[in-house]
Amino acid sequence: xxxxxxxxxxxxxxxxxxxxxxxxxxxxxxxxxxxxxxxxxxxxxxxxxxxxxxxxxxxxxxxxxxxxxxxxxxxxxxxxxxxxxxxxxxxxxxxxxxxxxxxxxxxxxxxxxxxx
Amino acid sequence: xxxxxxxxxxxxxxxxxxxxxxxxxxxxxxxxxxxxxxxxxxxxxxxxxxxxxxxxxxxxxxxxxxxxxxxxxxxxxxxxxxxxxxxxxxxxxxxxxxxxxxxxxxxxxxxxx
Numbered sequence: 001x002x003x004x005x006x007x008x009x010x011x012x013x014x015x016x017x018x019x020x021x022x023x024x025x026x027x028x029x030x031x032x033x034x035x036x037x038x039x040x041x042x043x044x045x046x047x048x049x050x051x052x053x054x055x056x057x058x059x060x061x062x063x064x065x066x067x068x069x070x071x072x073x074x075x076x077x078x079x080x081x082x083x084x085x086x087x088x089x090x091x092x093x094x095x096x097x098x099x100x101x102x103x104x105x106x107x108x109x110x111x112x113x114x115x116x
Numbered sequence: 117x118x119x120x121x122x123x124x125x126x127x128x129x130x131x132x133x134x135x136x137x138x139x140x141x142x143x144x145x146x147x148x149x150x151x152x153x154x155x156x157x158x159x160x161x162x163x164x165x166x167x168x169x170x171x172x173x174x175x176x177x178x179x180x181x182x183x184x185x186x187x188x189x190x191x192x193x194x195x196x197x198x199x200x201x202x203x204x205x206x207x208x209x210x211x212x213x214x215x216x217x218x219x220x221x222x223x224x225x226x227x228x229x
Contacts, residue, residue, distance in 0.1 A: 033216070041221055041222070042120075042205050042207075042219030042220050042221050043160065043217075048216070058216065090159050090160070105217065106161075106162075107152075
């Protein structure tokens with residue numbers, strides 16, 4: 001069974017640029033959630049995708065967007081990067097669909113984004 | 117608004133000792149309380165979780181204690197080992213309808229040999 005994988009591992013961008021982060025969900029999982037983890041903080045929910053549709057969104061601006069593909073892999077896109085976007089971006093997959101709170105979320109190792 | 121408050125921020129425990137991490141929540145609609153363990157360079161991994169219909173849940177050396185009236189829950193690690201050194205996050209969510217995990221800020225645990 002393959003776990004959740006994310007790419008790239010590290011990324012350095014400059015303010016104003018755009019970035020795309022990728023996530024492959026665990027085998028058999030149809031739901032992907034994205035979290036932002038700032039240094040010294042707990043993960044903060046960005047949004048969730050279930051069967052290729054956004055299923056819920058946290059308190060993040062529209063310049064944070066995403067996609068889910070038919071194979072349930074997902075992308076997180078961030079436009080007009082700001083310095084405060086520097087963080088570890090975590091992807092988590094689960095099999096529960098809309099009821100994410102009742103199903104274990106399996107996290108990937110994350111992508112460390114640095115915005116200069 | 118921080119809906120889940122976690123303390124302490126860091127903790128040093130001797131090998132064989134008991135590690136205790138506390139969390140308090142504000143939203144009374146929360147009814148699922150997991151704890152996650154995160155090692156450096158890794159994503160968080162579910163350690164143990166509790167629903168409010170029980171006051172305690174134990175899995176091996178890890179125990180969650182839950183106090184619904186006080187809106188508090190805690191993680192106890194018995195016989196702490198150096199391999200337990202990690203960052204621990206409490207979280208909370210609702211099980212009815214769509215919900216999301218709200219995490220505490222984390223506790224960095226160091227178990228000294």
